[in-house]
Amino acid sequence: MTIDIKTHKTADDVIIELSNDLSETMSLPNIKPLLSQRVIFECENIKYINSEAVQLWAHWLSKLDERIQIVFRKTPPRVVDYFNIIDGFLPTSATVESFFVPYECEKCEHVELYLAQRGKDYIDSSAGEAVQINLPKIINCPGCQGAMELGIWKEKYLKFLIVKSGSGVTT
Numbered sequence: 001m002t003i004d005i006k007t008h009k010t011a012d013d014v015i016i017e018l019s020n021d022l023s024e025t026m027s028l029p030n031i032k033p034l035l036s037q038r039v040i041f042e043c044e045n046i047k048y049i050n051s052e053a054v055q056l057w058a059h060w061l062s063k064l065d066e067r068i069q070i071v072f073r074k075t076p077p078r079v080v081d082y083f084n085i086i087d088g089f090l091p092t093s094a095t096v097e098s099f100f101v102p103y104e105c106e107k108c109e110h111v112e113l114y115l116a117q118r119g120k121d122y123i124d125s126s127a128g129e130a131v132q133i134n135l136p137k138i139i140n141c142p143g144c145q146g147a148m149e150l151g152i153w154k155e156k157y158l159k160f161l162i163v164k165s166g167s168g169v170t171t
């Protein structure tokens with residue numbers, strides 16, 4: 001599959017849509033957002049990303065004016081893993097608006113990605129308070145109607161939220 005990066009601009013935002021396989025050949029657009037614009041990454045269709053692409057992405061982010069608001073939207077598990085293992089990839093000032101969490105069915109082994117949304121499934125910390133995590137304990141399996149449970153180790157997968165807050169987690 002090829003790398004596919006599309007950029008749309010509105011008065012308020014620069015939206016960068018990333019799709020398919022992101023590798024060392026990816027090239028992010030050469031843009032100069034206004035300070036009033038947010039830079040939004042639409043991540044839902046990223047199928048694969050390697051660490052070289054993450055390094056390029058992190059470097060690109062580091063060159064933006066730090067006053068610009070950065071938003072990650074519909075981030076898939078593979079990118080969340082890199083938030084957790086690559087220091088500085090997720091800028092401390094950035095907002096993760098939504099991200100996918102895998103749930104697993106014990107009966108039929110189906111894996112479903114649940115979209116966790118900021119303000120509903122998790123509440124960012126403010127003024128030194130802990131992050132609140134309100135993820136559903138179980139969801140219904142679309143295959144067998146069985147109960148699906150979290151397919152992640154919370155402390156590890158949600159580390160990026162906790163590190164950003166610097167003050168622990170409430171579940």
Ligand SMILES: [Zn+2]
Pocket residue numbers: 105106107108109110141142143144145146
């Ligand atoms: Zn099932």
